[in-house]
Amino acid sequence: MIANLEVCDTPETVAHRAADIIEATTRAKPDASLLIATGNTPMLTYAELARRDLDMSRVCAVQLDDYLGIDDEDPRSLYGWLQRSFVEPLGVTRVLRFDPLAPDPQLACEQYAQAVRKLGGIDLAVLGLGPNGHLGFNEPPSNASAPTRSVTLSEASLRSNASYWRGKDVPKSALTAGMDVILAARVRLLLVTGAHKRDILRRVLSEPVTPEVPASYLREGSLTVVADREAAC
Ligand code: PGA
DSSP states (O other): OOOEEEEESSHHHHHHHHHHHHHHHHHHOTTOEEEEOOSSTTHHHHHHHHHSOOOOTTOEEEEOEEETTOOTTSTTOHHHHHIIIIIHHHTOOEEEOOOTTOSSHHHHHHHHHHHHHHHTSOSEEEEEOOTTSOBTTBOSSOOTTOOSEEEEOOHHHHHHHHTTSTTSOOOSEEEEOOHHHHHTOSEEEEEEOSGGGHHHHHHHHHSOOBTTBGGGGGGGSOOEEEEEHHHHO
8 A cells, every 4th residue: 555645844734734634524523533643744734634624523533642641731731632633723622642640651542542442443543753753652563463552662762752841750651542542543644844854754655664664564555645845855
């Protein structure tokens, strides 16, 4: 299966195109389940969606990942980031989230996976690309059947996440939607911007599919990549 790669001039035009795809999905299915990444890449897309006249009140926002042991009030909470960037501005009322304080993280992951199944799976996954090829916090090596689970973050992820909270320690472990959940999404949308993602995007699209680049598994199903010129050329 060849990925559909759409190259846009700028991160802003990536955001417009990605917002078009999300808008089309939610107009066709107002109660769609959307797997929603945080991170820097999709922020312009969510801001663009918030400018549109959309009723997102019935969609279910499914959290992609979160840090373990970080409460919602902590500025590093990815749930807090999801709330501020997506849930509140878009008037979303249904959220399926991780419990980052669960005494038994494994059980929390099983409950999350079961809740995703009860939703009927994911209609649209909105994904960013880790500099090391991770999806969510499915760190290399992760294969296509890696389940929802708690993980120890790689050095590469610790380094790149450090830029989100200047001066604060980056948590070292996390909960992530499994590769199985991500890859089963009916529509998979990968957003990639910036020259620093050029090499990893090339590996995702052109090198053999490998657990060392978890995002490369996206190519085994239908995939739309929306990238800016800096990342794609
Ligand atoms: P970024 O993060 O959007 O901030 O580049 C992507 C990721 O690490 O998954």
